[in-house]
Amino acid sequence: MKRVNSVVISLSVSMVILLTACGGNNEENTAENETEGGNYPQVSEMVADNEQEAIIHTNKGEIHVKLFPDAAPLAVENFITLSEENYYDGVIFHRVIENFMIQGGDPDGTGMGGESAFGEAFEDEFDDSLAHFRGALSMANSGPNTNASQFFIVQAGPDLLDEEDLLAANLPEEAVKFYMERGGTPHLDNAHTVFGHVIDGMDVVDDIAAVETEAGDRPVDEVIIETIEIIE
Incomplete structure (x- = not known):
């Protein structure tokens, strides 16, 4: 079953913004990414030259995301193509779990379906x-190298995170800082492919x-998802 790292999650560990267009002074955009986000471009709300932009239109409202083709070229190509x-x-x-994530992308609506743009798992x-900071857009999978069409957005805040635990897990200090400030699901790092981040629409x-959900967090x-618009 394609799920976010299977059904087994640990809520004790698991756990804006103005959309800025790609236009304008690109050097300033890049500088903003470097100064605000440090080594983590997803922390910046700016959209740099080497990033792309999309809007997920839902019946609950719009979610604006930026995509990272340099870091995750296959996942970004897959998402854009589909x-x-x-x-x-x-x-x-x-599949929706408050203080964790929201998951979609399965045309069957069961959590067991979906096919990648490449015709096979990538x-x-x-x-x-x-x-996996709060707002991260990441690939759902059923194990290593099983990416298809399903994705999730991290919704977890910082309340259930413990700084000492994060440091003990040998996370970079900068990552620990952002996790404690913003929230997220650090236990999913290096298990799921982050390929984008919400820059507007976290509400x-x-x-x-x-x-309200029923059995299976449905x-x-x-x-x-009414449609996903790719911004050129």
Whole structure:
């Protein structure tokens, strides 16, 4: 079953913003990424030259994300291709866990379906510059190198994180800082491919995460991806 690192999660460990267009002074955008995000470009709300932008239109509102083709080229190509082919249109968020994540991308709506743009599962892409901070857009999988169409957005805040635990896990100090400030799911690092990050619309993600669910963490009332728009 394609799930975020299987059903087994540890909530004790698991756990804006103005959208800025790609135009304008590119050197300033890059500098902003470097100063605000340090080694983690996803922390910046700016969209740099080497990043791409998309809008996930849902029946709950819009979620704006930026994508990282340099760090995760296969995952970004897969997401863009499927989006442009309208693969995600009408697909639901089939698994929602408040203080953890929201998951969608399965056209069957069961959590067991979906196919990549390449016709087969593709390999994981782990990059030191990307982490599962709150707002991270990441690939769902059923084990190593099993990426297809399903993805999730991290919604967990910092409340359930412990700084000493993060340092003991040998996370970089800068990553620990951002996890403690922003929240996230550090136990998913190097298990799932982060390929994007929410730069506007986390309120929509929070609203989706808070919906009533039934067995299997499935929303009682469907939360639907109407379409995903790739910004050129």
